[in-house]
Amino acid sequence: MDKLYKGLKPSRRNFLRGAAATGVAAFGGAQAARAQGAPDPAITEIKPWMQYLGDGVDARPYGMPSPYEAHVRRQNVEWLTADPVSSVNFTPLHELDGIITPNGLCFERHHAGIAEVDPAEHRLMINGLVDRPLVFTMEDLMRFPRENHVYFLECAANTGMEWAGAQLNGCQFTHGMIHNVMYTGVPLRLVLEEAGVRTNAAWILPEGADASGMTRSIPMEKALDDCLVAFKMNGEALRPEQGYPVRLVVPGWEGNMWVKWLRRIEVGDQPWHHREETSKYTDLLADGQARRFTWEMDAKSVITNPSPQAPITHGPGPMTLTGVAWSGRGTIPRVDVTLDGGANWHQARMSGPSLMKSMHRFYYDFEWDGRPMLLQSRAHDSTGYVQPTKDQLRQVRGENSIYHNNGIQTWAVNENGEAENVEIS
Amino acid sequence: MDKLYKGLKPSRRNFLRGAAATGVAAFGGAQAARAQGAPDPAITEIKPWMQYLGDGVDARPYGMPSPYEAHVRRQNVEWLTADPVSSVNFTPLHELDGIITPNGLCFERHHAGIAEVDPAEHRLMINGLVDRPLVFTMEDLMRFPRENHVYFLECAANTGMEWAGAQLNGCQFTHGMIHNVMYTGVPLRLVLEEAGVRTNAAWILPEGADASGMTRSIPMEKALDDCLVAFKMNGEALRPEQGYPVRLVVPGWEGNMWVKWLRRIEVGDQPWHHREETSKYTDLLADGQARRFTWEMDAKSVITNPSPQAPITHGPGPMTLTGVAWSGRGTIPRVDVTLDGGANWHQARMSGPSLMKSMHRFYYDFEWDGRPMLLQSRAHDSTGYVQPTKDQLRQVRGENSIYHNNGIQTWAVNENGEAENVEIS
Numbered sequence: 001m002d003k004l005y006k007g008l009k010p011s012r013r014n015f016l017r018g019a020a021a022t023g024v025a026a027f028g029g030a031q032a033a034r035a036q037g038a039p040d041p042a043i044t045e046i047k048p049w050m051q052y053l054g055d056g057v058d059a060r061p062y063g064m065p066s067p068y069e070a071h072v073r074r075q076n077v078e079w080l081t082a083d084p085v086s087s088v089n090f091t092p093l094h095e096l097d098g099i100i101t102p103n104g105l106c107f108e109r110h111h112a113g114i115a116e117v118d119p120a121e122h123r124l125m126i127n128g129l130v131d132r133p134l135v136f137t138m139e140d141l142m143r144f145p146r147e148n149h150v151y152f153l154e155c156a157a158n159t160g161m162e163w164a165g166a167q168l169n170g171c172q173f174t175h176g177m178i179h180n181v182m183y184t185g186v187p188l189r190l191v192l193e194e195a196g197v198r199t200n201a202a203w204i205l206p207e208g209a210d211a212s213g214m215t216r217s218i219p220m221e222k223a224l225d226d227c228l229v230a231f232k233m234n235g236e237a238l239r240p241e242q243g244y245p246v247r248l249v250v251p252g253w254e255g256n257m258w259v260k261w262l263r264r265i266e267v268g269d270q271p272w273h274h275r276e277e278t279s280k281y282t283d284l285l286a287d288g289q290a291r292r293f294t295w296e297m298d299a300k301s302v303i304t305n306p307s308p309q310a311p312i313t314h315g316p317g318p319m320t321l322t323g324v325a326w327s328g329r330g331t332i333p334r335v336d337v338t339l340d341g342g343a344n345w346h347q348a349r350m351s352g353p354s355l356m357k358s359m360h361r362f363y364y365d366f367e368w369d370g371r372p373m374l375l376q377s378r379a380h381d382s383t384g385y386v387q388p389t390k391d392q393l394r395q396v397r398g399e400n401s402i403y404h405n406n407g408i409q410t411w412a413v414n415e416n417g418e419a420e421n422v423e424i425s
Numbered sequence: 426m427d428k429l430y431k432g433l434k435p436s437r438r439n440f441l442r443g444a445a446a447t448g449v450a451a452f453g454g455a456q457a458a459r460a461q462g463a464p465d466p467a468i469t470e471i472k473p474w475m476q477y478l479g480d481g482v483d484a485r486p487y488g489m490p491s492p493y494e495a496h497v498r499r500q501n502v503e504w505l506t507a508d509p510v511s512s513v514n515f516t517p518l519h520e521l522d523g524i525i526t527p528n529g530l531c532f533e534r535h536h537a538g539i540a541e542v543d544p545a546e547h548r549l550m551i552n553g554l555v556d557r558p559l560v561f562t563m564e565d566l567m568r569f570p571r572e573n574h575v576y577f578l579e580c581a582a583n584t585g586m587e588w589a590g591a592q593l594n595g596c597q598f599t600h601g602m603i604h605n606v607m608y609t610g611v612p613l614r615l616v617l618e619e620a621g622v623r624t625n626a627a628w629i630l631p632e633g634a635d636a637s638g639m640t641r642s643i644p645m646e647k648a649l650d651d652c653l654v655a656f657k658m659n660g661e662a663l664r665p666e667q668g669y670p671v672r673l674v675v676p677g678w679e680g681n682m683w684v685k686w687l688r689r690i691e692v693g694d695q696p697w698h699h700r701e702e703t704s705k706y707t708d709l710l711a712d713g714q715a716r717r718f719t720w721e722m723d724a725k726s727v728i729t730n731p732s733p734q735a736p737i738t739h740g741p742g743p744m745t746l747t748g749v750a751w752s753g754r755g756t757i758p759r760v761d762v763t764l765d766g767g768a769n770w771h772q773a774r775m776s777g778p779s780l781m782k783s784m785h786r787f788y789y790d791f792e793w794d795g796r797p798m799l800l801q802s803r804a805h806d807s808t809g810y811v812q813p814t815k816d817q818l819r820q821v822r823g824e825n826s827i828y829h830n831n832g833i834q835t836w837a838v839n840e841n842g843e844a845e846n847v848e849i850s
Contacts, residue, residue: 043548043550043560043688043689047542047543047546047547047634049540049541049542049634049635049636049686050540050634050635050636050638051636052538052636053510053537053538053636054510054535054537054538054539054540054541054635054636055510055538055539055666056501056508056509056510056512056538056539057499057501057509057510057512057513057514057533057534057535058501058503058509058512058514059509059539060499060533060539060666061498061499061500062489062490062497062498062499062529062530063499063528063529063530063531063533063664063665063666064487064529064664065487065528065661065662065664065665066541066542066662066664066665066669066670067541068543068544068669068670069661069662072487072661072662073486073487074482074485074486074487074488075486076481076482076483078483083481084481084482084483084484085478085479085480085481085482087481087482087483088482089482089483095661096657096660096661097571097573097609097657097660098573098607098608098609098657098659098660099573099607099660100525100606100607100659100660101660102527102528102659102660102661103488103490103527104487104488104489105487105488105660105661106488108482108485108488109482110479110482112478112479113477113478113479113480113481114479114480114481114484114485115474115475115479116474116479116491116492117472117474117491118472118493119493120493121472122472123468125468135468139738139739142745143739143742143743143744143745144743144745145745145774145788145790146522146745146747146776146788147776147777148522148523148524148776148777148786149777150778181525182523182524182525182777183523184522184523209472209474209475210474210475210479211474211475211476211477211478211479213475232521232522232523234523234525234527234659235521235522235523235524235525235526235527235530236490236494236497236520236521236527236530237490237491237494237497239488239489239490239491240488240490240491241480241485241488244491244493244494245491245493261474263468264468313564314564314568317568318568318569319568320567320568320569320570320571322571349570351571351572351573352572352573352574352607353575353778353780355778361573363570363571365570
């Protein structure tokens with residue numbers, strides 16, 4: 001990727017639609033071995049790792065990726081925010097597959113840097129409109145019945161720069177404010193029931209223990225539905241940058257509500273209208289009015305390979321295109337893919353568990369004719385909703401917005417396999 | 426845990442069965458806050474992490490666990506093998522929850538240490554009884570259609586020390602030669618079809634690229650069924666200790682067949698009877714005969730909390746017991762739990778996805794009366810098979826064996842909540 005940022009001005013380009021497919025190459029680039037008994041030198045050559053005894057089982061109490069994978073990392077964008085302690089970095093979606101995001105690569109968003117909380121000193125308080133205000137240690141929380149669920153967490157601002165046209169050259173930057181892990185936690189309902197929610201209670205206000213003291217108002221109906229007080233992700237303790245030792249999980253809803261380093265939940269009868277739900281995380285429309293409380297993350301998808309950071313590095317012939325799709329309202333039974341900017345749509349192949357409010361993985365296996373392509377994906381969710389185009393969103397919401405851009409993404413692939421972020425109309 | 430190893434002699438003890446439950450304590454240990462407006466000092470105290478700006482989003486391109494979790498690590502047992510380069514370490518099951526094992530904590534077993542393979546230099550060859558011997562680069566493999574599946578990998582020797590009675594004091598050591606991750610890979614069937622398997626082909630021999638050149642014979646029926654040529658685990662590249670850049674996945678079958686650093690697959694008409702399927706990985710019976718080709722891992726379960734490394738640290742009252750169960754033959758629809766050494770069995774609560782040949786998580790939520798317990802779990806798999814006792818296994822297989830011990834595990838918990846590995850008869 002030689003150019004991350006394409007300039008602040010919109011760059012909506014029109015691309016020639018792809019022409020008919022040419023002759024089909026043999027599968028993959030595999031070379032036929034010369035003959036049985038006289039195989040290719042590439043396989044008979046003695047490699048260094050065939051000749052030494054490597055690290056033993058006492059060397060790596062906690063393992064790390066291969067040094068050859070050092071390029072697979074979260075990245076931030078320096079010009080995006082004033083300071084990295086109140087900023088975001090991005091999950092390298094183009095380097096991942098399946099539906100699980102490994103903990104070390106889950107994007108980070110924090111408002112006062114990473115709090116390094118001592119779990120023995122940490123407490124969670126429930127107060128406000130409850131019969132019995134309570135203070136829990138971590139051990140107390142572990143005594144409640146707990147559950148396991150795979151959920152995506154997406155920042156409301158994911159893809160936000162793209163409202164103004166094709167901006168960021170790589171799905172890590174256009175769509176990487178998302179991760180998808182298995183959480184273990186206690187249903188928030190059980191914790192609230194222990195405190196005894198009063199009949200006039202209608203909202204909760206979770207509060208974080210970091211220096212930013214993050215708060216968001218959440219309606220009681222959601223709190224009692226599927227929210228979790230979570231302490232594990234992908235089997236192990238939450239990572240510090242994801243709220244260790246305990247965070248709120250608010251399935252399908254925008255990421256800033258999933259309060260990290262959770263220290264307090266206040267129960268009230270109306271929303272608080274704090275900073276992060278008024279001056280931020282509201283959607284300014286063209287007429288100057290703002291939408292507030294736009295909690296759900298609508299169905300969305302993106303092709304992760306090929307993409308600007310992950311060009312095609314082989315010639316024409318068989319190949320697999322892949323991407324991810326998700327919806328805050330259910331599952332993703334279907335994704336469509338086009339190679340020609342929407343002239344023809346093909347149903348993608350889904351692979352992996354289809355779970356509520358979780359990322360889904362799709363593939364499209366095809367013969368590339370070696371000509372330019374305009375790649376798009378379009379998610380359908382289990383409510384029947386279909387992912388819109390960016391222009392359809394702009395017609396309704398204008399271009400002032402930062403949040404909730406779930407429009408269809410286009411990558412233009414040239415005859416060399418290089419991909420670029422573009423818009424077509 | 427003050428004592429890992431309890432001595433080589435069997436220690437089958439008889440424990441008094443637990444008496445009737447006493448009075449039930451209030452839920453958890455949560456303290457009622459003094460009053461609304463005057464909460465507990467534990468929550469009003471200003472903690473250090475509320476006062477500083479922590480690390481920003483540019484500080485950790487690849488994240489790591491909190492320093493407070495440094496005790497959560499793979500561990501080996503020095504006396505178990507002659508040298509750590511041909512040895513095993515163990516997954517800390519008692520520190521994990523849910524069904525996903527994080528990549529950094531997946532147990533390791535290698536025969537010549539960890540090979541550090543350069544993926545650009547690595548090749549996979551298919552030869553033998555095929556129409557067209559082929560050599561694939563990693564890029565070639567990525568052009569095949571791929572799939573995602575969560576599978577457990579269990580070493581055939583897991584729980585092997587327990588044939589001789591209660592030996593190792595902790596589920597990490599008795600049951601920790603297992604991990605459970607989401608794999609992304611190409612169905613082996615597609616790779617073999619590309620080479621063209623001849624009509625007389627009946628077996629394959631996968632071979633590793635490390636200095637041990639690990640090989641195992643696998644029948645063609647399994648190769649064409651659900652085996653994967655896998656390059657990703659939990660979304661990211663395989664870890665070096667798990668075969669980076671490519672390993673074989675043999676769902677439900679013993680771990681040593683899942684050849685790592687996969688460099689070659691030979692196709693033949695009969696098994697090869699190499700070292701690791703004759704002198705090792707065969708099950709010596711009491712009469713001196715050995716079972717060979719005992720590939721499938723039978724249904725098994727273990728309670729991970731409480732357990733010797735994870736005692737109960739609170740008093741009587743509500744608590745949650747948890748553990749894992751798995752079967753190489755299908756799913757786990759049901760696990761039973763007993764608190765009194767089998768006098769009374771209770772159906773456990775399953776939570777999390779129930780996937781073929783994957784680990785399952787179970788919980789049992791109960792009121793602890795503060796008296797000693799004899800904890801056991803018993804898995805049922807989707808074929809109707811029920812996990813046997815260790816004595817039932819010994820009656821059939823004797824005590825010479827090292828492999829395939831899937832007997833019911835017992836933890837004796839005393840009135841202080843401390844747990845010990847015991848056997849009851």
